[in-house]
Amino acid sequence: MIQNGTTIFVSPDTYSAAIGIGKVEFFVTADGEFKGQLTHLNIGRLHVLRAKENLPRIAFLALPPAHVHISFSTNRTLSMFCCGVGLDFGDLVFHSLGQRTHQRTIGEADWGVISLPSVELAAYSKALTGESLRAPSDNCIVMPADEASTVLLSLISKLCDLAEATGKFFFTAGAASIERELLDALVICLSTRNADRPSNSRRRHAEIMVSFEECLTRQRESHLNLSELCTTIGVPERTLRLCCAEFLGVSPSRYYLLRRLNRARSALRDADPASASVSEIARIHHFTELGRFAVAYRDVFGETPSSTLRRVSNKEE
Known part of the structure; x- marks a missing residue:
């Protein structure tokens, strides 16, 4: 409890x-x-x-x-x-x-x-x-x-x-x-x-967003193939974009990027800087181009991945 x-x-x-x-x-x-x-x-x-x-x-x-x-x-x-x-x-x-x-x-x-x-x-x-x-x-x-x-x-x-x-x-x-x-x-x-x-429309949008999350958990590529993903969910691309704007405030691709960046940051914070590398952690989270990963990471978190890795994380009591 x-x-x-x-x-x-x-x-x-x-x-x-x-x-x-x-x-x-x-x-x-x-x-x-x-x-x-x-x-x-x-x-x-x-x-x-x-x-x-x-x-x-x-x-x-x-x-x-x-x-x-x-x-x-x-x-x-x-x-x-x-x-x-x-x-x-x-x-x-x-x-x-x-x-x-x-x-x-x-x-x-x-x-x-x-x-x-x-x-x-x-x-x-x-x-x-x-x-x-x-x-x-x-x-x-x-x-x-x-x-x-x-x-x-x-x-x-x-x-x-x-x-x-x-x-x-x-x-x-x-x-x-x-x-x-x-x-x-x-x-x-x-x-x-x-x-x-x-409304029936909002209820349907909520169902689409759950299906979207389920699809993202199976993604292993660095970029979303929206056409394929929408076929799997069974909705037009325009509808998925509308649902993501309504529920997430960002596009489907932007949300997928934020998910992977946050998970990469968690891995960097938890890693031992003596044995871990930024490139290895980036690959694990499906970032194939290290330079683009570093730029996207800095744009969201205001620091480079290597800075996160070097920093000793504060621990909650």
Whole structure:
């Protein structure tokens, strides 16, 4: 089980692995030294996560099917997109069970997730409102009244601030009361009739993007053959480009490049500079021309691959 408390990370890989909401693939899209902070709270049946990041990135999430997940941005400005939709402050993404989807940021981001067993949400909402809340078949954007979202987000902020100030969250005799307060606020928010359910077009685009990710995991070439890839997925090239712009904010080829560059950077950060070489790591990640690799790498991360290899990575405590 994920431990209560807060941790600061300087490696995108260890950060994404510690998010703990299923499988998260995480690709930074701008230069700079990454810094992320995760605060985890286990409160009875609820798990609460608050995340803070300093660099824009694209993430592909594969959520576990037994738990309900509700994600949200806590930035006052538009900084996060989920499932191709920009999130305003107070919007909640009510994810389908086991959903696979993209989440991207366009700058510094603060965001969070609440999760709990799906049967627990159904039972608690039935007792509170007389109606069982269940995860939607397709994710939807819930837009509760300002008063309702303020209660929920303020409570989460207060608890996470306490954990960050003390280094961990201490359970007290009032933990059951805190759980009830959070559940009440969550159910009230999710019970609103004001929700943006995906259109048939957006639902189809989400399916295309999952197929796109599956195809990329099998790619072994340095460049995408978009014609072949689109034939495999069963869509016109124009449609795939439209979907990538909507969900990722970049073209299919650019996203494939960012994936490989991020993975190469992870390998360089973890390698022993005494025995590893940039050219070897570049080849492993399907970069056949070392000069072009170095230029693309510097354009994204603001340093050369050899500089990354030489640097002694900071380790999280």
